[in-house]
Amino acid sequence: MNEVSTVEPELVAEARRAGIALREHGPYEVLIGNETMTFTARRIQDPIVTGAQILAAAGVLDGTHHLVLQLLVSGETEALRSSEVVDLRASGVERFVVFDTDRLFRLELETHVIDWGSKRISGRTLVLLAGRDPAEFEAWVDARGGEDRPLEPDETVSLETAEVERFVVRPISVLIYVNTRPKTLDKRQLTYMEVVKLGFPDGPFNENIVYTIDYMNGPPQNPEGQLVAGDSVYLKRGMRFNVTPTDKS
Amino acid sequence: MSHPLTNPSEDLAKLRDEGFALEWRSGHLLIHDIPYVTGSRTVEMGTLVTTVDVRPPSDHKMHFIGSMPHLKAGGEITGIKHSSEDKLLGKNLLVNHLFSNKPPTGYRDYYHKVTRYADIISAEAAAIDPKYTARTHRLIPSEDNTSPFLYLDTASSRAGIMASAQVFSAQRVAIVGLGGTGSHVLDLVAKTAVAEIHVYDGDRFHQHNAFRAPGAAPVGTWEDGQLSPYKVQYFAEVYARMRRGVVPHTEPIDETNIGDITDLDFVFICVDKGPVRKLIVERLRDEGRSFIDTGLGVQRAADPQQLLGMCRVTTGTPGHYDHLARNVPMADVDANNEYTDNIQTVEMNALNALMAVLKWKRLSGFYADERQEFHSTYSTSFNQMNSAERMA
Numbered sequence: 001m002n003e004v005s006t007v008e009p010e011l012v013a014e015a016r017r018a019g020i021a022l023r024e025h026g027p028y029e030v031l032i033g034n035e036t037m038t039f040t041a042r043r044i045q046d047p048i049v050t051g052a053q054i055l056a057a058a059g060v061l062d063g064t065h066h067l068v069l070q071l072l073v074s075g076e077t078e079a080l081r082s083s084e085v086v087d088l089r090a091s092g093v094e095r096f097v098v099f100d101t102d103r104l105f106r107l108e109l110e111t112h113v114i115d116w117g118s119k120r121i122s123g124r125t126l127v128l129l130a131g132r133d134p135a136e137f138e139a140w141v142d143a144r145g146g147e148d149r150p151l152e153p154d155e156t157v158s159l160e161t162a163e164v165e166r167f168v169v170r171p172i173s174v175l176i177y178v179n180t181r182p183k184t185l186d187k188r189q190l191t192y193m194e195v196v197k198l199g200f201p202d203g204p205f206n207e208n209i210v211y212t213i214d215y216m217n218g219p220p221q222n223p224e225g226q227l228v229a230g231d232s233v234y235l236k237r238g239m240r241f242n243v244t245p246t247d248k249s
Numbered sequence: 250m251s252h253p254l255t256n257p258s259e260d261l262a263k264l265r266d267e268g269f270a271l272e273w274r275s276g277h278l279l280i281h282d283i284p285y286v287t288g289s290r291t292v293e294m295g296t297l298v299t300t301v302d303v304r305p306p307s308d309h310k311m312h313f314i315g316s317m318p319h320l321k322a323g324g325e326i327t328g329i330k331h332s333s334e335d336k337l338l339g340k341n342l343l344v345n346h347l348f349s350n351k352p353p354t355g356y357r358d359y360y361h362k363v364t365r366y367a368d369i370i371s372a373e374a375a376a377i378d379p380k381y382t383a384r385t386h387r388l389i390p391s392e393d394n395t396s397p398f399l400y401l402d403t404a405s406s407r408a409g410i411m412a413s414a415q416v417f418s419a420q421r422v423a424i425v426g427l428g429g430t431g432s433h434v435l436d437l438v439a440k441t442a443v444a445e446i447h448v449y450d451g452d453r454f455h456q457h458n459a460f461r462a463p464g465a466a467p468v469g470t471w472e473d474g475q476l477s478p479y480k481v482q483y484f485a486e487v488y489a490r491m492r493r494g495v496v497p498h499t500e501p502i503d504e505t506n507i508g509d510i511t512d513l514d515f516v517f518i519c520v521d522k523g524p525v526r527k528l529i530v531e532r533l534r535d536e537g538r539s540f541i542d543t544g545l546g547v548q549r550a551a552d553p554q555q556l557l558g559m560c561r562v563t564t565g566t567p568g569h570y571d572h573l574a575r576n577v578p579m580a581d582v583d584a585n586n587e588y589t590d591n592i593q594t595v596e597m598n599a600l601n602a603l604m605a606v607l608k609w610k611r612l613s614g615f616y617a618d619e620r621q622e623f624h625s626t627y628s629t630s631f632n633q634m635n636s637a638e639r640m641a
Contacts, residue, residue, distance in 0.1 A: 179557055180550040180630060208523065208580030212546070212561050216631045226626060226637045228575040242628045244546035246561040247578040248593050249430040249521040249601075 009043055016073045016094040022047070028088055031095040032058045035118040037128040039095060047088045051080040058098045067099045067117050075112045075131065079104065105159035108142075108166040119160045123151030130169040135187060138173075142166040152219065152236060153188070177240045191232045199243030212246040215239060253278070253301055253401065254391055260304070260360035268384035269363065273391040275339020275415065276300070276406040280363055281389060284374035284381035285318035288325075292374045292381055297366055298344050302403035304358045309351040311366045312336070312344035321376040329369055339411040396442060397494045414442055416613050420514040421445040425502050425529060427480040428452075429461035429598030430543050430605075431519035436463040437606040438517075439488045439495065446494055447513070448484060451501035453477040461595045501525070507532050515612075516540040517605055527579035534570045539612065541565075541605045542577050547592040550630070556592065558629040560601040563638075564608055569623050572638040576624045600627060 009029040015022055022028070026045045032054065033039035042057040055063040068080040070093040078093075080086055086093060099117025107114050107121065109130055126139035134153060141149040141157060144166065151157065151167075159165055174185045178198040190198075196211045203209075213227040219236040227233060227241075252273040253261055261278070265271055270281040280297040287293055295315025300308060310331065317333060318326050331349035338344055348366060356362040367383045374381040395418055396402070405414040420443040424431050427450035438446055455477050459466040464487065471477050481497035488495045500506060502520075507528060510516050516533060518540055520526050526542060533540045545560035563576045604625055611618035622636035 179548065180552075180555075182551075204582060206580060208527065208578070209582060210576060210578040212544075212559060212576070212578075212626055214559070214626050214628050214631065214633065214635050216633055224631075224633065224635070226624070226635050228637075230575070240631065242557065242559055242630060244548060244557075244559040245578055245582040246544035246546045246559055246626070247521060247523060247526070247581060248545050248547070248591065249426050249428050249519045249543060249598075 012088055013094050016092070022089040024089070030054075030057070030088070033095060033097045035097070035099055035116075035125070036122075037097075037125050044088070048085055049088065050082065050086075051084050052082040054080065054096050055082070055098060058096075060098060065100065065102060067101055067104070069097045069099065069115070069117055071095045071097060071129075075110065075129075077112075077114045077116070079115060106164050107159055108164055110168060113164075116159060120156040120158055122154055122156045124153040126151070126167050127153075127169055132169050135172075137169050137171055140168050140170055142168045150237065154220070174235050174237055174239075176235055176238070179241070179243055185235060188235050189232050190235060192227045192229050195227060195233075195241055196243055199241070200245075209245065211243050213241060213243050215241045252391055252396075258304075260358035261301070263360045264363055267364075268386035269367070270383075270385050270387040270389055272389040275342045275392075276396075276402060276411045277338055277342060278359070278363075279342075280367060280383070282385040282387055283313075283315075283367055283370055283383050285315060285370045286321055286373045286377065287316055288319055290319070290323070290377075292377060295370070297363065297370075298338065298342070299359065299362065300403065300406040301359055302401070302407055306356050306359060306362055308407070309349065309356055309362070311348045311350075311362070312338065313346040313348055314344050315346075317346060318370045319373065321373045326369065326373065329366065336409075337412045338409065340415050342412070395444075397444060397492045398442070399491060399493070402442070413615050416615055418442040419444060420613070421447075422515040422517065423447040423449065423510045423513050424517045424519060425449045425510065426519035426521070427484055428458070428519060428521065429593055429595060430545070430601045431517070432462045432480070432484055433599045433602030434517045434519060434543075434605055435484055435488065435495070437602060438609075439492060444494055445496060446488075447496045447498060447510070448481045449498045449500070449502050449510075450480045451499060452480050454480045454483040461593060461598050463599075502529060504528065511536045511538060514539070515609060517609070518542040519602075519605075523578060523580040526577065530565065530573060530577055530579070534565055534573060537567045539564075539566045541608055542573075543601045543605050544578060545593065545597050545601050547594060547597060548590070549592075556594070556629070558594065558597045559626060560597055560604065561624070561626045562601065562604045562608055564612070564623045566612065566623075569640055572623055576638065597629075 009027040010023045011029050013031045028044045029041050030044055031039040032042050051068045052063055054068045055066055060066050063082050070078045070080050072092040073094045101117050104115040105119055123139040124134050127134045127137050139151045172186050176183055183198050195213055216224040217239045219234050221234045254273045272279040278299050278301050283295045283297055284292050285295050295313055298312040320326055329348040329350045331347045333346045336344050371383045405411045422443055424434050427448050456471055479499045481499055485495045485497040518529050542563045547556050547558040550557045565573055610616050620636045621639055623638040626635045
């Protein structure tokens with residue numbers, strides 16, 4: 001009430017990640033997101049907030065069908081009921097996620113137990129929940145006693161089964177084939193020139209030489225087609241490229 | 250080629266001698282002056298139209314130009330009626346009806362077929378007035394022959410696609426390079442009615458070339474102590490057996506003679522030297538011409554006993570040239586093939602040629618083109634045909 005906003009808001013998520021204690025007084029800027037881990041910054045005046053106030057900040061007026069989850073700096077999650085109160089300065093909360101649901105689904109991610117508000121979760125969301133960069137890491141289903149299974153970024157897994165699903169996050173390692181030869185990549189996108197060099201590491205390369213590239217078994221963004229200079233493609237396990245200088249007759 | 254009426258076979262000669270008013274047009278025989286009774290009981294002249302190929306005729310049906318012939322007593326002649334629909338059988342040849350009447354033993358020849366239909370129809374007119382006859386002895390000049398073939402293209406007339414096939418008849422095209430791909434392009438293009446096919450290649454046709462050429466080179470093609478024939482000479486002789494207009498050029502295309510191909514309707518570029526390809530593509534682009542560039546590459550797979558092939562066709566037409574630089578190799582990876590294999594296979598050459606000719610036929614309007622791509626590739630290991638550079 002007494003705060004007139006000439007004062008810069010305290011950025012809660014950044015301070016938490018840096019391990020800095022929050023200011024005594026607001027305003028505060030909190031990140032509130034959704035099930036795809038897309039966040040928006042919202043301003044809160046008071047460090048002591050209820051679940052209902054978080055929902056209001058997120059634009060949800062009737063919170064009976066919604067749920068607030070706190071993403072803690074430790075990597076765990078904790079639900080926040082409408083009337084429940086949290087002190088931003090004291091709790092380990094980093095960000096909030098609002099779900100349009102009334103159920104929670106339990107999963108294990110790395111060493112943490114997480115209660116999640118949607119019944120399916122994607123590979124990309126798991127990587128973000130683990131605090132990693134999706135350009136470098138990917139999620140795997142940790143099969144008890146069986147073979148681990150990698151998840152493509154937009155592939156989802158059901159959390160509804162009675163067992164608690166287990167996931168781990170590892171650096172990206174994508175196996176593709178270039179001219180029938182296997183290659184393992186540590187990223188999800190390649191440019192035209194990078195594919196050429198996988199096929200013809202020694203070139204030659206100059207502005208008049210053109211390599212013709214086509215591919216198949218790609219991800220939904222680019223399932224099959226051609227590549228020319230300046231293009232790039234998203235990769236998927238098992239994707240195949242053919243690279244040839246088509247200059248013979 | 251003279252058309253069938255200039256040196257007619259026995260059945261056509263008999264029709265002519267009896268006085269039928271014959272004309273040869275767009276690969277079909279027209280019999281004019283067929284008197285028939287109309288729906289309003291007047292008598293008018295119609296024209297019967299038939300293809301002419303094998304004897305006995307494989308097709309017993311007959312087209313007709315006019316309105317539906319009736320009986321003197323009234324009503325359509327149901328004995329011949331089949332369907333009524335305007336159809337373009339060839340340039341300047343629009344028919345209105347299709348008749349069907351098949352005697353139990355079929356037609357022996359075209360005299361039998363024509364007289365039967367003519368008599369069924371004209372008998373009704375003659376019953377109104379005996380002066381009406383189809384045998385008017387009128388001489389009708391047939392069109393100047395523009396077909397390059399030495400014998401009739403009855404494939405097109407039998408399939409009823411003569412009108413479509415005629416889109417090629419005014420075209421003058423060139424095939425630059427008569428290697429594996431170029432010779433297959435020639436094999437396909439020679440069977441269309443294009444007026445001229447200029448083939449350019451400075452190389453001779455050696456024994457190993459026979460294994461990537463269409464058809465089978467005979468044993469006498471190479472003789473000890475003699476130079477092998479030029480490729481363009483060898484192929485010009487082969488296709489001269491079937492048609493005129495294949496013009497051999499033993500000088501390869503370079504800066505001195507590129508002007509020879511810049512005013513043709515279409516150029517197929519089937520060369521394997523980057524600088525030559527660059528010269529031709531850039532000059533044709535600068536002059537706003539239409540062309541297709543072909544190229545293929547075959548390499549060894551991870552298992553070195555297996556091969557991996559890819560072929561490409563890239564098309565340039567007025568207003569569609571921006572994609573050429575990123576798709577057409579204008580320099581050689583290994584100019585003399587000293588360090589890399591130069592592997593080509595006959596089926597890759599043939600497929601490359603087929604892709605080029607199919608695209609040319611789409612551009613010419615013979616086939617519908619919905620994709621309207623200007624670049625296309627095929628990979629053997631994917632069994633996948635890709636289209637790119639869509640400008641529609």
